[in-house]
Amino acid sequence: MDQDTETNARTGLFSFYKSSYKVECKTPHCLLVTCRGSLPHVTNDLLSELPSLCLELDTCDFLYFNSNSKLKGSQVLKEFGSGIQEYCQLQPHPLYLSFISQQELEKVTYSAKRQQLKCYQRGSCITFSESEYLDLVHTADCHMAECPCVTSYDDCSSDSSRTIRDYSEQSTVLQSNFIKQWRFVSSFHFHDRNNVHDSSHHSSFDHSIAIGVVQGGMDIEQRKQHAKTISQLTGIGGFYIDALQSRIKLVEQQRLAHISISQLPTSSPRVMNGSTSLEQVIGLVACGIDCFISSYPYTLSIHGYALDLPHKNNLWNIQYRKDKNPLSLHCSCPVCRQYSRAYLNHLLNVHEMLAMTLLMVHNTTQYMEFFHQLQRAIETKTFLSFQKQFLANRRVNYS
């Protein structure tokens, strides 16, 4: 790991070993949000030039595979006979199973009496037990998986410290139980693997990283306390800092990230949501965040934007009607190699589905390039000047 001297930014290397191959990802890195097992509007063959792309999978998409909540995702995966990476054909991309859904989540509650978790999302509610989640984590066999927790996004800033304490305590109990079970399953599988007759079984579960969820609302003391407690649990390999997503100001997010990070071990990766903007990501990298769960390329694409780092262009604009240039002159993605801005402008105008597909591929490539720029800046100890220059360039675009 390389630490920046002027800020808390750092760069490191993730190595994922899975059966016969190894994928390496440098940090800072992004974990792109998927929808039911694919990057929205993009088939996996179009991502072949981005082997180190990491993808986030949403627990809510895979807990149950039919509407009456009878068929568990874990059962389907068991029958399928292999992990979720193969089921969704997402090789070679490292996968991150998030418990805290990135798709319009309202809240997650836990009833100790019934031992039930309830996840409220998009006006509906999914009910499941801790062991069902463990089953999913186990059968999905992702490279990283979040521990279960409770959380609430209904106007968090006004929650009393009492409420926050209750939430944090429940989350701690859930995570501590989960990690004990996780270790149990891991060691169980270790023995399993030595059994010659069962060599085809999931063999890499013990290579998965358990991600603890660090919370504490807006309360400084509680954030510190929760980060400390979670970091002391044995078996946690990384941390997701739950900072209320995008509903608070960037400065406030950075403050909360600082507080949580101050209590976390330096050797473990830190994950946060980074869907809002490139500015948000840069600011949080400066705080010491390594991975960003993000749907930023998707948000850009659905509004017709194409990244042209450090700027973005809206291809709906009539000025691109006869523009023969690629989406970005400095991009080498398959879309830029073949198609013009004029073609994308036309596809948007006539509402062709291909517009979204091409924009997603291009924006994803550019977004990855943005992270490469961050990595290089940290490696060459020029992060602070890179940050200043980048932010200044962005402002020029808007003035």
Next chain:
Amino acid sequence: MPVGTQASVKGLTSEQLDEINCPIVLGNTFHLALRPGEETLDQLGGIQKFMSWPRSVLTDSGGFQMVSLLELSKLTEEGVWFQSPMDGKDMLLSPERSIAIQNKIGADIIMALDDVVSSTTTGPRVEEATYRTIRWLDRCWNAHGRKHDQALFGIVQGGLESKLRDVCLEELVKRDLPGYAIGGLAGGEDKKLFWKMVNQCTDKLPKNKPRYCMGVGYPVDLIVCVAIGVDMFDCVYPARTARFGTALTWDGTIKIKSSSMIRDYGPLDRQCCCKVCQQYSRSFLHNNFGRDETATVHLLTYHNIAHISQLMKQLRESIIEGVFPDVVRSLILQHFQKESIPEWICDALAAVQIPLKPS
């Protein structure tokens, strides 16, 4: 030919189409003239360059939109007056205008403007349309400014009346065009009449010129039409049906949304060699399919077009190998495992000496 109405085959990149071995795609003149406009296309180097498509393109004449957008159009001898869906202004699509637009769009094959009537229409209107189609063909030919690099196909009209078809055929053959299309069919008419009309056309069209049956069709229709002597087809069916969650297989169609797919871990079609069938399970496609997400729609579109492409390849090879009748018979029997073979198919194939049942 898969249909790429607006310079894009629904959701597929040109690389993906190339992988499926699609030799040619169809663009719609009417739509392309509205957006992005033929001037824009001309300035950007023609349609192939615009959509980054290394193979061939065919553009229709815009005549079909006379039927599909009838309420917005008015027909005169000069041409068709449309009310532009963009700005409400009246615009004239005459034979000269249609060819001028198609010259600018720059496809390899262009179509003469015909007077299209719905295939279920009868009476004097059909006769009028047939003769007008011939008159317009001559105007198209005279207006054609790129005879050296764009092949102009004429279209045989005549509705379901075999006398009119004969008149039209005779006039068109006289003109010795680069290719011929069979139009005015595949619009919901009785299949018994449909195959007879196609058969009548293929009997009389010159053997050394391509024959293109417009708007056909379903996989079985393709098999029968190939048997009665058609060379080219276009249809939105494989891509459109994919958007509704239907996959084409050698055993008929399957609905990916059906709950029976949830625990089916096999490919869409075990016999298919496309990339989707090599990789994805029905179970995954079922779970991924949804309103807000189109990745599975793209995968189904890819598979369906690949299916049609494999079907045509198989037919081509069987003709070269001299086993065409056997292949047709086994394809039809496989397709209709669960239901009886429609009478029109038996009749049509019997007419070209491919009896389905051993006599």
